[in-house]
Amino acid sequence: xxxxxxxxxxxxxxxxxxxxxxxxxxxxxxxxxxxxxxxxxxxxxxxxxxxxxxxxxxxxxxxxxxxxxxxxxxxxxxxxxxxxxxxxxxxxxxxxxxxxxxxxxxxxxxxxxxxxxxxxxxxxxxxxxxxxxxxxxxxxxxxxxxxxxxxxxxxxxxxxxxxxxxxxxxxxxxxxxxxxxxxxxxxxxxxxxxxxxxxxx
Numbered sequence: 001x002x003x004x005x006x007x008x009x010x011x012x013x014x015x016x017x018x019x020x021x022x023x024x025x026x027x028x029x030x031x032x033x034x035x036x037x038x039x040x041x042x043x044x045x046x047x048x049x050x051x052x053x054x055x056x057x058x059x060x061x062x063x064x065x066x067x068x069x070x071x072x073x074x075x076x077x078x079x080x081x082x083x084x085x086x087x088x089x090x091x092x093x094x095x096x097x098x099x100x101x102x103x104x105x106x107x108x109x110x111x112x113x114x115x116x117x118x119x120x121x122x123x124x125x126x127x128x129x130x131x132x133x134x135x136x137x138x139x140x141x142x143x144x145x146x147x148x149x150x151x152x153x154x155x156x157x158x159x160x161x162x163x164x165x166x167x168x169x170x171x172x173x174x175x176x177x178x179x180x181x182x183x184x185x186x187x188x189x190x191x192x193x194x195x196x197x198x199x200x201x
Contacts, residue, residue: 053080060091062098063153063187064112065146070153070187073112092122092134092160099150115146129170129177130200132162139171140178141196148180149190156182168200176201 055078063070077094099116120143125133134155140148155167162168162179170177178197186195 055080058094060095060098060158061154062095063150064099064103064107064114065150065190066111066113068189068191070149070190071112073107088132088160089122089124089134091158092155095154095158095160096120096122096151099154114150115144116150117147120147125168125170125177130168133168133170133177133200134160135170135172135177137172139173139175140169140180142171145191145193145195148195149182149186152180152195153182153187156180166197169197 057076058079060075060077061072062075064073065071075098077098079090079094096116099114100118100120101114103112103114119137121137123135123137125131125135129135136143136151140151143151151169152167155161156165160167166179166181168177168179177200179200180195180197185193
């Protein structure tokens, strides 16, 4: 009778140890798939409100070199629709882009060339400059005579020029801009005499 009670007590103790961690038996960790952890990423793509701007073709006229003279060539440039065609700086930038480009194969075959080279650029005048003035990235008088003649005659008569057809140009320095005119002499002999415009303040 006493042996039976002892056996029952031993079996009960063994069962109790199996349910606890203190009897030399370690817990086994069983992985449980609880699903992916909540993501903090919004998963929303940003909305692109900047729709592609429509462009329109605008005919322009630029002056290239041909036989040591300036000869006008018709080109077409693209500007953003809705922007005023009278925007002098926009026109000046587009025209300078055309002058910097290598003439087309047909233009080369016809004898056309350009002395306007990159990285020459144009920007707006400064606060104390006269209205409509443009500033080149190089001093105008430091440019090759042919290149300056091309720029002056291309700008003259466009939205980049004054009402009298002159072009007010300055450089990156502190010198005041000067007014340049595209004369017949300049067209026929663009590189013969230095071009020096009138001071504009």
